[in-house]
Amino acid sequence: MAAFGKNILPEMVIASFENGQWNEPVFAPSDRLELHPGAHVLHYSSTCFEGLKAFRHKDGSVFIFRPDANVKRMAQSSRLLRLPEVNEDQLFKMITDLVARFADDVPLPPGSMYIRPVHIGSEAAIGAAASPSASSLLYVLVSPVGDYFSGDSATLRILLKEDGMRSAPHMGMVKSGGNYASALGPILDAKAQYQADQILFCPDGHVQETGAANFIFIQGNELLTKSLDTSILHGVTRDSILTLAKDCGLQVVEKDLTVDELLERSARPDAEAALSGTAAALAPVGTFIHNDKEYTIGSGQTGEKTRQLRQRLCAIQSGEVEDKHHWLKKVN
Numbered sequence: 001m002a003a004f005g006k007n008i009l010p011e012m013v014i015a016s017f018e019n020g021q022w023n024e025p026v027f028a029p030s031d032r033l034e035l036h037p038g039a040h041v042l043h044y045s046s047t048c049f050e051g052l053k054a055f056r057h058k059d060g061s062v063f064i065f066r067p068d069a070n071v072k073r074m075a076q077s078s079r080l081l082r083l084p085e086v087n088e089d090q091l092f093k094m095i096t097d098l099v100a101r102f103a104d105d106v107p108l109p110p111g112s113m114y115i116r117p118v119h120i121g122s123e124a125a126i127g128a129a130a131s132p133s134a135s136s137l138l139y140v141l142v143s144p145v146g147d148y149f150s151g152d153s154a155t156l157r158i159l160l161k162e163d164g165m166r167s168a169p170h171m172g173m174v175k176s177g178g179n180y181a182s183a184l185g186p187i188l189d190a191k192a193q194y195q196a197d198q199i200l201f202c203p204d205g206h207v208q209e210t211g212a213a214n215f216i217f218i219q220g221n222e223l224l225t226k227s228l229d230t231s232i233l234h235g236v237t238r239d240s241i242l243t244l245a246k247d248c249g250l251q252v253v254e255k256d257l258t259v260d261e262l263l264e265r266s267a268r269p270d271a272e273a274a275l276s277g278t279a280a281a282l283a284p285v286g287t288f289i290h291n292d293k294e295y296t297i298g299s300g301q302t303g304e305k306t307r308q309l310r311q312r313l314c315a316i317q318s319g320e321v322e323d324k325h326h327w328l329k330k331v332n
C-alpha cells in the first residue's frame with residue numbers, strides 16, 4: 001500500500017461558490033484544478049480542510065465515522081477564515097456521494113478510506129490582503145489507507161516545547177494549512193536535534209497539542225486533557241475517546257495542564273500518554289524530552305488503558321461492537 005494519503009482516487013467531487021451562491025457539485029478528475037495564479041488562497045492562505053474516514057464492515061456495507069462533526073467543523077473553520085459560508089447539507093451529500101461512488105475501493109479493517117474535504121478562496125485579487133475572497137472552491141478527495149501502525153508498535157518520542165507556539169492563539173481551532181506551515185519548521189528542528197517524532201506545544205508551560213493531534217494523559221483512574229478553547233483543534237477523535245473513557249469508568253478531567261504536573265505524574269508506573277487524531281486514532285507516547293532531558297512515561301510502552309480505548313474505538317468503527325453513540329453513518 002502507498003504511503004498514507006498518496007493514493008488519491010481518480011475522481012473528486014467539487015462545488016464552486018460564485019456570485020453569492022453555491023453551484024451544483026460535480027464529479028471531476030482529481031489530478032488537476034483550474035485556479036488563477038492570483039487566487040486568494042495562494043497569497044493569503046484562505047484555506048481549511050477536514051480529515052475523516054469511511055470503514056467497510058464484514059457484510060460489505062460502508063459507514064462514515066461522525067461526518068456530521070467534520071462538516072460542522074469545516075463550516076466553522078470557513079467562518080473563522082471569512083471564506084464563503086459552507087452549505088452543510090451540500091457538503092454532507094458531497095462526502096457521502098463520493099464515498100458511495102468509490103464504495104468498492106474502501107479497504108477492509110484495519111484499512112479504511114481517508115476522506116479529505118478542502119475549501120479554498122479562489123478569487124483572483126492580489127490586492128485583497130485585507131478583504132475576503134468573494135468566490136471559493138470546495139472539493140473532496142478520497143484515498144484508501146492501510147493500518148497506520150502496520151507492524152510498528154513503538155511508542156512516540158515527544159519534545160515538550162515551552163517557547164513559541166503552534167499557531168496564533170485565536171487560530172488553533174481552525175483546521176487550516178497556515179497552522180501546519182507555522183509548526184513545520186520547529187517540528188523538523190525537533191526531529192533533527194532530538195530524534196523527536198512530534199512537538200507537544202506548551203507555551204509558557206501550558207500544554208496544548210502537537211502539530212496534528214490532541215494530547216491525552218492517563219494516570220490511575222484519571223484521564224487528563226486540555227479543555228477546549230480557541231488555541232487548539234477540537235478533535236473528533238478526542239471527543240470520541242473522552243466519551244469511551246467515561247463509558248469505561250475513567251474519570252475524565254478537562255483542565256489546564258502544566259508541564260510541571262505532566263513531568264511529575266509521568267514518572268508514576270501507571271502513567272500513560274497518547275495522541276489522538278483521525279489518521280492514527282490513538283498513538284501511544286513513551287518518552288517526553290524537556291530541557292535536554294528524557295523522561296520515560298510509565299513503563300515507556302503502550303499503556304494498558306490507551307490500548308483498550310484505541311481497541312474500543314476501532315471495534316466500533318469496524319462494526320465489531322455495537323455503535324451505541326450512533327457515530328456511524330451508512331452510505332450504501
Ligand SMILES: *Cc1c(COP(=O)(O)O)cnc(C)c1O
Nearest residue numbers: 212213214233235236237277278
Ligand atoms: C485534525 C487535527 C487534530 C485531530 O482532529 P480529529 O478530528 O480527531 O482528526 C488535532 N489537532 C490538529 C492541529 C489537527 O489539525
